[in-house]
Amino acid sequence: MAVIVAVEGLRKVYKDGFEALRGVSLTIEEGEILALLGPNGAGKTTLISALCGITTPTAGRASVGGHDIVRDYRPARQMIGLVPQEIALEPFEKVINTVRFSRGLFGKGRDDALIERILRQLSLWDKRHSRIRELSGGMKRRVLIAKALCHEPRVLFLDEPTAGVDVELRRDMWQVVENLKQSGVTIILTTHYIEEAEAIADRIAVINKGEILLVENKADLMRRMGRKTLRIDLAAPVDAVPAALSDYNLERIEDGHALIYHYDTRGEGTGITRLLQALAAEGLGLRDIETRQSSLEEIFVGLVREDTA
Numbered sequence: 001m002a003v004i005v006a007v008e009g010l011r012k013v014y015k016d017g018f019e020a021l022r023g024v025s026l027t028i029e030e031g032e033i034l035a036l037l038g039p040n041g042a043g044k045t046t047l048i049s050a051l052c053g054i055t056t057p058t059a060g061r062a063s064v065g066g067h068d069i070v071r072d073y074r075p076a077r078q079m080i081g082l083v084p085q086e087i088a089l090e091p092f093e094k095v096i097n098t099v100r101f102s103r104g105l106f107g108k109g110r111d112d113a114l115i116e117r118i119l120r121q122l123s124l125w126d127k128r129h130s131r132i133r134e135l136s137g138g139m140k141r142r143v144l145i146a147k148a149l150c151h152e153p154r155v156l157f158l159d160e161p162t163a164g165v166d167v168e169l170r171r172d173m174w175q176v177v178e179n180l181k182q183s184g185v186t187i188i189l190t191t192h193y194i195e196e197a198e199a200i201a202d203r204i205a206v207i208n209k210g211e212i213l214l215v216e217n218k219a220d221l222m223r224r225m226g227r228k229t230l231r232i233d234l235a236a237p238v239d240a241v242p243a244a245l246s247d248y249n250l251e252r253i254e255d256g257h258a259l260i261y262h263y264d265t266r267g268e269g270t271g272i273t274r275l276l277q278a279l280a281a282e283g284l285g286l287r288d289i290e291t292r293q294s295s296l297e298e299i300f301v302g303l304v305r306e307d308t309a
């Protein structure tokens, strides 16, 4: 796949001397959904702002569609749609005018067919004559997306697209993002909701304290870093883990009614067969067993904690 966004050694030092980006390098491929994950203050918005020309990088380079974001600011910016975190819309304006106006700001001529297609894609067509203030929060977010799409960008940045949105609307928004991907738009989104990245991203970039900790295909990441746990519900509770089982580092939970075994899916063997035999040899009866894959959230928290340590 072709690279559409290339970032190389990007640094941003704010006026007060704070270094928000410490040499970020990253490539984004055409047609993918990349989720940028990071704790508060990690530098996500700064990175997006730099790529969109809102803030000037102190050092390093970046290009969008081959256009340098500083030297060729205009063509680079033409290729980008930005959906900001804050909802800033004119409350008394009608939906359709709001969107048409945004296209005009990019110096593009009126194109009613395109605007209709975008509004339909975002399920806003029926609301095109409504005033912004009459819309629900979820619809306002869709208007922000429509505005960001109306100059036909190839790369769309979504900064926290579902912050403060309820679960149902969040799923709705995921569908919208998926449809945009199908239409060929490359999407970079920042999010605090790790399940959001897990649900829709092709690749995950983790950023912490202005540095990229990793960028990896989501499925590979979960396979590589993921650990599995085996939960063993015992027929009768134990006061302590028997000494004969000490090699397994079992965790005793729920007053000894259950034991947790952590194992690595990358290892040669999981050790489960041996463990079950050892439990039987100790005379421990089992009521139930259950395995669970660690979530992206657990992987993420582990990564950031390691980086802070």
Ligand SMILES: Nc1ncnc2c1ncn2[C@@H]1O[C@H](COP(=O)(O)OP(=O)(O)OP(=O)(O)O)[C@@H](O)[C@H]1O
Pocket (backbone or CB within 6 Å): 014, 015, 016, 018, 019, 020, 038, 039, 040, 041, 042, 043, 044, 045, 046, 047
């Ligand atoms: N104009 C500014 N001047 C000085 N420091 C700033 C400025 N803007 C942001 N920062 C600092 O840079 C760091 C990164 O901020 P940024 O908004 O990029 O983080 P973020 O990852 O988007 O965080 P959040 O998830 O909270 O939105 C923070 O410590 C922030 O306080």
